Amino acid sequence: MTRSRRLAAVALGGAMALTWALPITPAQAVESPVGTVRLAAEKRPEIRYVWAGASGFQWGSVNGGSTTWSDYPDFVPPAHAGPDDLATGTDVTVVTMSGATITQRHRSTGVTATLTIPSGQTYLAAVGWSALTRDTTGALHVLRAAPDGTTTDLPVVGFPADAQPVSYPRGGSVRRIAVVHQQDGTRSVGLLDLADGTFRTYVTGVAENPEVVFNDRWLVADWKSIRTDAEPGTQPTAITPWDHLEAVVGDQLLFGNPDIVTGGTEAALRARSLTTGAVTTVLSSSFGGIGPTLDGSALATAGPSSLDWNVHRITPTEDGGTATEKVTQIPATAAGVHGLAVAGGELLIYGTTPAASYRVNSFDLDATGRPTGQQTKRSPGLSAGTCLTGDAACPQLEATGDGRVSFLWTNADRQESVLSVGLDTTTVRAEPTDGDSGGRIPSGSGRYVLYNGGSGTQRVVDFPNGTTEGTTVLTRARTAAAVWGQVLWTPGTTQGSVVGKHLKTGQTVATVATGAPCTPTDLQAVNTWLYWSCGSTAGVYDRATGRKITVPADNGPARLADGYLLRENRTTHELLLTDFHTGTAATRTLVKLPNGDWNTGGSNGRWAVDRFGGHVAYLNGTYGEVSVVNSGVPASPLAQMEAQTDAVPFGPTKSTPWQPVWQLSKPAAWTLTLSNSGGTVIRTLTGSTKGAAVRAAWDGHGEDGRRITGTYTWKLAAQPRDEVGPALTVTGTTTVN
Secondary structure, three states, rough: OOOOHHOOOOOOOOEOOOOOOOOOOOOOOOOOOEEEEEEEOOOOOOOEEEOOOOOEEEEEEEOOEEEEEOOOHHHOOOOOOOOOHHHHHHHHEEEEEEOOOEEEEEEEOOEEEEOOOOOOOOOEEEEEOOOEEEOOOOOEEEEEEOOOEEEEEEEOOOOOOOOOEEEOOOOOOEEEEEEOOOOOOOEEEEEEOOOOOOOEEEEOOOOOOOOEEEOEEEEEEEEEEEOOOOOOOOOOEEEEOOOOEEEEEEEEEEEOOOOOOOOOOOOEEEEEEOOOEHHHHHHHOEOOEEEEEEOOOOEEEEEEHHEEEOOEEEOOOOOOEEEEEEEEEOOOOOOOOOOOOOOOOOEEEEEEEEOOOOEEEEEOOOOOEEEEEEEEEEEOOOOOOOOOOOOOOOOOOOOOOOEEEEEEEOOOOOOOEEEEEOOOOOEEEEEOOOOEEEEEEEHHHHHHHHEEEOOEEEEEEEOOOOEEEEEEEEEEEEOOOEEEEEEEEEOOOOOOEEEEOOOOEEEOOEEOOOOOOOOOOEEEEEEOOOEEEEEOEEEEEEEOOEEEEEOOOOOEEEEEOOOEEEEEEEOOOOEEEEEEEOOOEEEEEEOOOOOOOOOOOOOOOOOOOOOOOOOOOOOOOOOOOEEEEOOOOOOOOOOOOEOOOOOOOOOOOOOOOOOOOOOOOOOOEEEEEEEEEOEEEEEEEEEOEEEEEEOOEOOEEEOOOEEEEEEEEEEEEEEEEEOOOOEEEEEEEEEEE
């Protein structure tokens, strides 16, 4: 088996992304999409703060690029903002710096001020309304704009005459600026009071690149702390190092961003009280994007996932602690789409995750096809999938309508297996193909997946409820075939005939004369519809009415859905929908796909159709984005396709409940009642289908919590979510031992 040359050319972490980095014309919707989703990378993005003030902050990616302004919704601008009021400098930005002129602007009030750096002085740093300079003698100066438009020059007192300034760490104060300086080979850290120009060294003998945080009350440098109002000669207090210094908020020293995080844990932002030594957790799952603000607060990114990744504002409380508030959500980075499928109102996307692995994620769709809710993990991390030359999808996904999706994987010995995932984030069910390779999955529904091996062997793989591996239940010579429910459809012995074989009993359930003028080279089945193709001719046979409907066969590949056929014209890049649910075929253009005809293989790749009463999804040409369009074709009435209702030996119990599965033809809300021999309902369970499958669990206890034994009648009542057609009711019995 070979990987597509195109896939290798645009590989991302070992596999290709279906949305391209190359400039292309995006999809043109003829039918307007009902919604668009973007596959989000699981890695939570680190950000940098370009500016952080009292009214909000400016942030961007650590890799550079554009920036975003975020405002605090409850901020009230001060009544006065000017250079004579240092406290209002917490909202000042340096707008421009041109030659010797610095223009400052108070962001929330719009007040501006201009500083002129005197001749012979060099700019070093700026905090609020103040700027720090150094003259040719080595002396420091504090500059501020005066009311008359001139610049005041305040000489700094107390800075050692022979010391060399090294750096100016930013802290949580608009009144002070830290200066790391070196004197006689020793580095020290001090604070400059910008109001009166006095400088004081607090900590000596620090590292070459010391971590320094401070506010108006505390200075911490190299894990040594001291109050700013300590008497001269007071020695700083050593603190046991833990992670990295991030900020001081009130009396709390914030530390985080550990160099090493042990497996199974998340980095957290913690605080140590500089008065009591008590350590608390400020924000769990927090890393990167942590820093002080000039008003004595701090900002930090935190959240459980990339889909809920926020900037929090951390402020001091009256009791000496801290309070946190979400102030901005950070959008997740887009991830490459490598494969997509849609079934039973679920859009399933195979895409990249961190550590060069992959995962299936899903989005719920409502009855109109509109995406609802957030991206949800539906598998563990996965290895790169299998694809054939020319395929736009790697791997090709086959959604089976019961919450699961199947695809192919090839091991190091080039032996292929059919995989099934989707019910949880830990399990991968697999069935080897006895060394076969170069295969495809042409069909699958519920527990059964059809595999066409490159060797010419065809297999039906069963992934029944409650098992950890798959089982090959049928092996035969490869022909056109389709699986729907528990029936395998294959060509019959006479021209145009199609035979349905029950996969559980092995018995023939139907022989259909489709009217095909050949032995079909392609067969597909959905509900009562059978699609056949001879290459140049194609049709649909309705088993419910016996109608034979001719459909176009001029383009491929084609995909049968409930009442319609979807085809891709690879010359015009149109996605064509043929509606035949009334018995007459009518074709319309649904969407024009992006104009890069990357897909030359046998799979559709760039689009997917919901065979379980749903709609159409396609890549719209923007990296990581998938759009959904309503098919406009009403689904067939709700039907049961297959059921797994075997009783639990020696049960059920709370640890081993009865877990029946009913595979339906489309999504539904359901109620399952269990009644005793007298007809009294002893337990009622309710829910919604996963995909189009009812998955219930009963622990053998009644509504009153007591365990009961005996044989009970169950009744499943399912109401179709799209409200098309009547409700479905099925009954049976189960035993509690």
